[in-house]
Amino acid sequence: MKELYLMRHSQTLFNQLHRIQGWSDSPLTKQGIEDAQEVGRYFKDQQITFDHAYSSTQERACDTLENITDQPYTRLKGLKEWNFGVFEGQSEQLNPHDDSSRHSYGDFFLQFGGESDLEVQERMNQTLTTIMEQPDHHHVLAVSHGGACFMFLQKWLPYDEIKRQVTNFHNCCILKFTYEDGKFTFIKAINVKEEN
Template identity: 65%
Template sequence: MAKTLYLMRHGQTLFNKLHRIQGWSDSPLTEQGIAGAKQVGAYFKSHDIHFDHAYCSTQERASDTLELVTDQSYERLKGIKEWGFGVFEGESEVLNPQPDPVRQTHGDFFLQYGGENDFQVQERVVKTLTAVMERPDHQQVLAVSHGGASFMFLRRWLSIDEIKRRQIRFDNCAVFKFSYDAGQFTFESVHNLDDPD
């Protein structure tokens, strides 16, 4: 029987607002980020969506978001933290490189600066979320993660062309719904804050 994973991006942070590269560094949620997380919590409640387990990354912006969405207990997981950008963290987003023409991501760029490449991020997030969904009594799970990590997770299951065709966005507080069965995730839908309920 298929299980369900809701993978959520954290609420807006100060660095998001200032267009700074965040990665493994952290910054607090803004008022907008707090309001957005509460809005997602209300969305889940109004649609009668409940979770038997909840998880978030080890970064404060993810745990703060989760605590605004639900008051249930949760576990923090290093495996779903954001892409590490090395010495670029805290710097302006204008310093981000152009996407690798083949991989359509930052590729290996950040490796030379103490960060991760796209495949490393993808491998750890897929491995971590697969292990979570294989746990007993995990039928409907919420996991709060990050934009880059969520993007690389989705890239494992959808091509970049399909992501563009569907116009999938990775906004703050976006909620990606996946079904899970026998080691495979299937993308079902995404809900953004400005989507009609």
């Protein structure tokens, strides 16, 4: 049984300023750097090691991973955050209400040059499946983003279960899955601050 640890990046300046941060980028805060280093210590303490590591091509994800471990890693565009089109860098107050049937922003951002929820979900699922299908990949760490991780989680876990099992999806939250026969199974959400 293969294992995937899918992690949301650390806190950034835009997170702090409550700005929409999709394909745009901003640096990790001091807190973000410290939190990522704490995750690194957690993995060491728990004796969790990875044969392969991956990151979104975005700086905030790469910097998070580099503060967790010094092992080599691969950057993949498929792990990037949701593209929010012209809303990039704007106040989070401009985010639309969730599409109640899809429990996400649905197709809203398509009209503004961004992606739909299902496009993000398909991209993430395809990328992570390709990663886990490789024969020498048994314990994998992948650092991605809030929206992208949440859409991937929705593919494999019913929304009611997400609400019940993932009560805190802040920066540095880790979603643990197993992978077998082309299917991901959600195991648990790990918030290192709550574990320590």
